[in-house]
Amino acid sequence: MLVKKEDSNGIWVFAELCGGSVRKVSFELLGAARRLADAQSEKLAAVILAGDGGASEIPEEAIAFGADEVYVVEGPGYETYNTEAYCCAIATLAEKYRPSAIIIGATDLGRDLAPRLAARLRTGLTADCIDMAYNSETANIDWICPAFGGKLIVTISCPDSRPQMGTVRQGMYDLPRRSDARRGRIIAEPIPASPESSLVRVLDTVVSAAEGPDLESAQVIVAGGHGMGSAENFEKLYRLAELLGGKVAASRAPVEFGWIDEGCMIGHSGKSVSTKLYIALGISGTIQHVAGVKSDLIIAVNKDRNAPIFDIADISVVGDANEFVSALVARLEK
């Protein structure tokens, strides 16, 4: 189905449920999408999928956070996330109501659902946005997202096909003010789950615990790389981390050398962290590593003055990482 720009109307936010309540990112996006809807004089709708009775008070909550309308699809097959069931239901709604945009949180679920849905609707999708803005000149949404491992920020638009689609990261917007006095329309849409959804079945699910330390919520990380030189030197990082109230992590090389467990690896094939302080010690800063690092303050230590890690560092120390760790530990222990 191809929908023309002039035939579409309304901005939709997919309200992602997790354990019976809405994920924070979905409410953040309702707030941001409210501003987009006002800028282009369109209505804002939330879309909720849940098992029988599973939507409970969520539609009212979505209205309180800014939605004018809430589409609710409840029934068997929607209790837990299933790509095909969810994609099929939202596509059915989109074909019926022709929204101008569909915005989805860039969670793992959102990034599984959004591309499947975009391809079904034969429309454009922008991944992992950090901002959105209505462009009154083009009458399109400007989707702002990082590219090339965060080296560039690009603006993407979807000028001709509708709906315009984007996934947006959590934490980019403040939660909107909740107003229980707001009024809106709740529209129940009984759509039976697609029969093809049975091709994928969840056998079991566990909260992942054996994934190493919780680096994702650490405020301070002391990360070592190849430049630490040896397993013995690498051990010193634990003392530095202790003194700073942080955790130890690594780039890929120390994991390969067996200095540290894989669950402590940061980067594309490891964990993504968002810290207040990140100290990178003897890490060259490959694009794979820095893609996993977000920090208010980055201190990098490397012998090589041209190491790419210095491109993202606030404080660039040109010198031996091992020597630096010993000297800093001695200083902090004083």
Added chain:
Amino acid sequence: MNILVCVKQVPDTMEVKIDEENNRLIRDGVPYTVNPFDSNAVELAVRMKERYGACVTVLSMGPVQASESLRECLAVGADDAFLISGREFGGSDTLATSRVLSEGIKKIAANKGIGAFDLILCGRQSSDSDTAQVGPETAEFLAIPQVTYATDIEKTDAGFIVTQAADGRINRLSVTAPCLVTIGKIAGFPRYSNMMSKIASMSAAVPVLSAEDLPAVNPETVGLLGSPTKMTGMQAPKKMKSGEILDGGMGEIIPRVAEILADQGFI
């Protein structure tokens, strides 16, 4: 069992240069490698081949030099490789790329006389554009089920059992064949090629599929013009603070670093 792995060639560098005239990546003189998650996907496919027996095909779409990355895959155990290449496909966004890949996959399966690949693997996302969209979009064009963020796959009679690490949970999913699975972290690391396999891969044929070989692809729906999304702006991200360089001796550096840590309340 027939497995196809989609592989993307990506810059192996932090230095990204853009041609200001057409907003395209400057590829000349930049070192390239196989996208790391795609290497994981190839590794998993080769492990499945060793465990269950399978023919592993690798497929890439890109400029002619992307065949080098396909040869790297052949050197670590893939059986054959195909490259989709042509001016018509340049500048394709994820939807257009998936459209082309899905037609290429159908064409290769038809040429092999196998009907369809039992399993299609993609890396979960690429290191240069990071969208994680081409896998699911390709699955949609092929009208087969998808599982994303997989860490392991076992074969069953009717399909596969996929271990998935997503949103802080480990899920085990059963999925029927044919299907498409995107691969994230895997146990261990991709193997390295040895000198013999490397030499053999250098002389291996990597057939190129051009637009003419894929008549099912409507030229108006691919390439820069046929892509629904357009890049309309580009800027360097703002540095949070101007980088300070400390390059004296440790006697000079450590007091300054301690001062910064104290100022920011870390000590």
